[in-house]
Amino acid sequence: MDIKSKNKMRFFTWILLFTFGVSGIFTGICNGKDYMEKDYFHTQQFEDQLNQFVEYLKLFEFTHINKEDLKKKITVTAEEINEHRYRYGDLSTQTSNIKGQYGEKIKDALTVQNKEVADMYVAERDKKIADITNNFKSDDYVRAKIVEEKEQQIDQYLQEIESRRSNFMNDKALFRYYLKNTTTEEVYTNVDTTGGSVAADAAINDKSMLFIQNYPSEKYGELSNRVPSSLLNYNDVVTPLLEKGEVSTFEGKIGVPNGGSSTNPILVNYYDFLQKQKVFFIYVISSIFAFVLSLYLNKKRPVIQLIPTEKWQSYYNRIPLDVAGMTLVFTGFLSFLLFVVDNDLYIHQDLYKYSSGVVFRLMVAACLVSLTLIQRKFWVERAKERVNIKSDWQKSLLYRAYKGLREAFAVQRMGTQVFILLSVVFACGFGAVLVLAKNELILLYAPLFIVIGVPSFFVIIKWIGYFNRIVINTSGLVHGNIEPDLPVVGKSTLAVLAGNINTLKHGIKVSQKEQAKSERLKTELITNVSHDLRTPLTSIITYTELLKTPNLADEERNTYIEIIDRKSKRLQVLIDDLFEASKMASGNIELVKEKVDLVQLLQQALAEYNEAIKESTLQVRVTHPDTSVYAVVDGQKLWRVFDNLIGNMLKYSLENTRVYISVKPLRDEVVITFKNVTKYELSENIDELFERFKRGDTSRHTEGSGLGLAIAKSIIDLHEGNLDIEVDGDLFKVTVVLNIKES
Template sequence: MKIKGKLLLTLFLITWVVFAITLLINHGHSYIGKSYFKSDSFLSTKETFIEQLGHYVLEPFNAEKAKENITVTQTEIEEHRNYYGTLADQVENIRAQYSDRIDQAKLDNDKELETLLVKERDAKIADINENFSNDDHVEEKIRKQKELLIEKYAAQQERNRKDFLNEFSYFSYNFTNIETGKVFESGEQITSGLFKETYGNQQSYLTVDSTTYIEPYDLVEGDDFNLYESFRYDGEVSQFEGVISIPKSMLSATNFKDDYQTFKFSKMVFYIIWATGILAAVLLFTVAKPSFQEFTTSNKLKESFLKLPIDVRILTVIIMLLSSFLLLDILGNMISNVYYFGIYNVFPYVFELLTYFVLMMIMISGTIFGAVWTFETLQLWDSYNSEHVKKEIKGAMLYRLADGMQDLFLNRKIGTQSVAILMVAFLAGIGLVGAFMSNELAIIYTILLFFIGLPASIIFLRRMGYLNRIMRQTQEMADGRLTADIRVKGKGPLANHATNLNQLREGVKKSMTEQAKSERLKTELITNVSHDLRTPLTSIITYTDLLKNPNITEEERKHYIEVLDKKSARLKTLIEDLFEVSKMASGNIELTKQRVDLTQLLQQAIGEHEEAFRNANLELRITMPDEPLYAYVDGQKWWRVIDNIVLNAMKYSLDGSRVYVTLNRKGNEAEFIVKNIANYELGENVEELTERFKRADASRHTDGSGLGLAIAQSIVDLHGGRLKIDVDGDLFKVIVSVQLDY
């Protein structure tokens, strides 16, 4: 992206104005109209000096007065008395301390040592008894301990006073106690210098309170003290008038000389920056006045930027803006210390300043261009641009993330586990940083790593491995290899997915088997239909040709006509059955249901075929209930079911055998059963007998159409019933069940 000279000048001026304004906001209150001696750093130094001056010089600790003011309370007496336990405890303890030593002296026959030890023991026991019987005795002990503490505290204060006078030797002071008139002065007294501050003389007096608390803990280390409660020394509260000052000659002796020079130099630099910032603002709105078009010119960088999702663009602008603020803060702090650092390393320091400024200019320029380009793309001023805005929002990273999170939580368990693993990984990263920073955190991190981090990692890796196995076997399924089941491990979502895939695999295998079966049956259907239609049609054509012969006899003509009539009726029946089963298969049939007595319907159907069974040399055995069985069915269609099944038994039963027809109640259903011995060997695929043009007589020598059971199956299905075929050797059984209507 090439930037023209005027646009580059505009960006520089914008950066400089922002730079100057930021420095004014952040540092103006510390420099404008102020000297170093109004800065927080010096004020802290001055307050420390005043506090210690009062404590060590103006109203120092008075040990003798503190001793005179010692008080001992009854509470202190009781605490001292019982410090080592009760009277009995203390006496027993003393005896125990001396017992071994006295016994050893006796063994050594050292009478002198034995006498001294017994005398020392008895003195201590007498002192303990005195402690518990005489308050004055205890009070005197406490008083002596407090006097010793006061002496130690006074010695410490003297050491601190010398350190103070040495550290703040560059300060001069002159104070007068307004009550006693006592004068305290030190150093060169001046009327002007680096710094001067007056107390009194129409200003507030310097008030010093010498009251203090003596802390035994700070003074008795290594000593035999049993007094550990702090006690108060009530000192004087005095007021002073006077002045403190720092002569110019003492600047080199101060501990703030570098800070002082840095402040003066930095103040000058800030004033220059603020003045040039005003000049840059004037130039920005006159010579280099920017136009909106200058920032919207198309270029490769703009095209690349606009390819980013809208939220990534906005985030990029925000990051560049925050980076600009960070760089502005760094530059402000560097300029605040420009003298302190730059005086020793001028060129590296200037180079670092320029580097940060160039980076800041790049960040501010990027912020401006990114904001303008994003705003221009959204065209918020165009009310007809809503579709474009919607498209931008749908392409946003957060939108896609939300969409992905929604998909992630379609299975709540997977979503929860995924978020938990991400949190563990994130916290593990933070914990690793903490472990490098602290030994205590390293121990805690190690424990959490072994008991949470590693188990979570192992679980995650195992799940990923299992997922890879599932994906590989899914690919094999997609490639048509349906040989092996996917192993189901555990009870989690992946295990459920594996179970579902196994069920899908079984469904695919079954579907493929059904498809192969359907293709085979379709081929057989075409073959059988062709055969069954061609057979009577061939006979019709043949006998029609024979009738054309004028030399045939009348008896022959009559015979040919009978054959033609029979074959035509056969062909008509085939075509009608074929149309009917097609209508039923397509659902294009109407049922006229009514309450029908199935017992009476079976009697009528059987009555029409009893003579035909006798002629076929078959014995018909019928079993029916005495009571009527009512069902809500289409009577005509249900009669067709009974008729087809009974005729099927008559056509395919073994000569001289029995046919059993049964109707009974089974629960809330009526059950119609027909059993017979087949005159042909039955195959294994019993279910296929209900397919169209499918017959047990594979040679098709019988006179059936092959549609009887298929029609019966379709009618039963339309009534919500069930038709089942059982074969046991040559025993053929058809069972039809339908719901009763009470």
């Protein structure tokens, strides 16, 4: 028991020393700036008092403001006249406003048959209208009114100065001053100056004054009558006039007399500062000593070791981690606040009252520091025992509450609705308990239960049934059965879930169709590529073998070589088109844009097919504007589009039919159309014509590669235009839309 008692005594002694030390150090930090000064006269508080008195001297002693002189200096500019004249609008606007202001008043007076009041309003209205009219007739009339306004501002300014005279007289009684104008030698003082400056020196000296401020000085420089005083606000009329006045400088001294009245606030503050300064130094120095002693004792034997935790540690570990942590932080924060806040030296004349307040504050702080240290010891021991901090945190109240709320409101609408329903169920149960306790409450409970409780019960039953239907439907989908769509009723979360399941199911169907289509197109692509590449390659191989025949006649040899050459070029075209289509589709191609005449470019493309057109039985009809149609495009690539489309028309148009090509500019766009009657029957899905190696000639008897439309569409897409296909029976139409607005 003796060891435990000694440890407790050491602990509480150390707490008191530490608390007293920290409190004194914070007091020194917070108040040191004030009490480290030499005396009160070096503090900011006294400096503000002195500066205020100097401003009063400037206002009432150094500056002689003559009302009549100020009024004579008033000037009125043309801008001021115009501003006054048009302040509320032009003449008609102001006249209309005045008539509107008095119209209702006159009407109301006449309604109650009060002609005298009506005549008074009419007179007031006419007077104001006449005044406004004169404003617009004569500058002198307006000038006189502005002068009158400025004279009123001067009067108000001087009245404000005079209202501060009593404050100046109060301050004048606190200070002694002797100041002389360095230019006019005029003296301003409140001491007996019968003997001149010698008498002033005798009246204001170090023996009779607690404080003397000489002018000029290193700190304040020269004293001048520069106005206006900082005590007054800026006045638009007076301030500029005063600033133009002559500036004079003054020399002399201002002092605070020793042995004045006990009610003198400067002397009260002076002696109060001396007392507080003594207490401050005693308190801070002793607290520093106590703090150093507490550090020494802690180093000799750490105070944390004096706290027994073995008996209570297991109980502390059961406290949730966040609760324990927040309690530790809270007590530590309270301790810090008690040190920092309210640590000013409120010295009372009653020393007992002051001392008891300090002791009480230190005892409360000591208790909080003790609680903080004890909790810290428990926290450290807990950290040593609990290796898995993550697991400890997952058992905390905050984590569990956060996890539960996050899961409950993962779908906000659902969480809110369930919360409301549970609240209704809880309220019904609580109300039933109250009814059992007080039977007369049945009159209130029964209607509420019927109106709120019963509908809530049916809502819950409906939700459960709806949820079960969703579960059954999704179970069927899992087993591969295409179930009918779930009904989407209302906007509840379950309805949203049912809608999502329906959308997902339809998405699966569409995906399956797209996958089947993709597989079909892939198969057709491979077949078409194989067919179109193998046909010329087979001919090349066949005729190459025939060239190896011995004793082959020259005529046959030349024929075979010609066939091989033609098929090789055909193969080269197919391969070049395939590479170009791939580059176009990937966007890995650069456009060299320039300003191009689309009509001329189209004519050049048609010229390439002149012979073919003449040899065919087709009649080509081309319509375009007489003027040029310019666009910023890659001319070479766009020529390839026209070449492919015109070539397709010649290959796939029905014999003895007309082919139409038109160019129509529309504002910022140009529409180019190609129309022909097809030789072959087209499939219903015209989008497949854009697929590579897809041709209208499904038997593939023509020489086309099947890449023309794919390449053309890719080029137009790179130009940020549109290429669309329309099929109406055998009528085949290609529409190209390009932007012709110059960037």
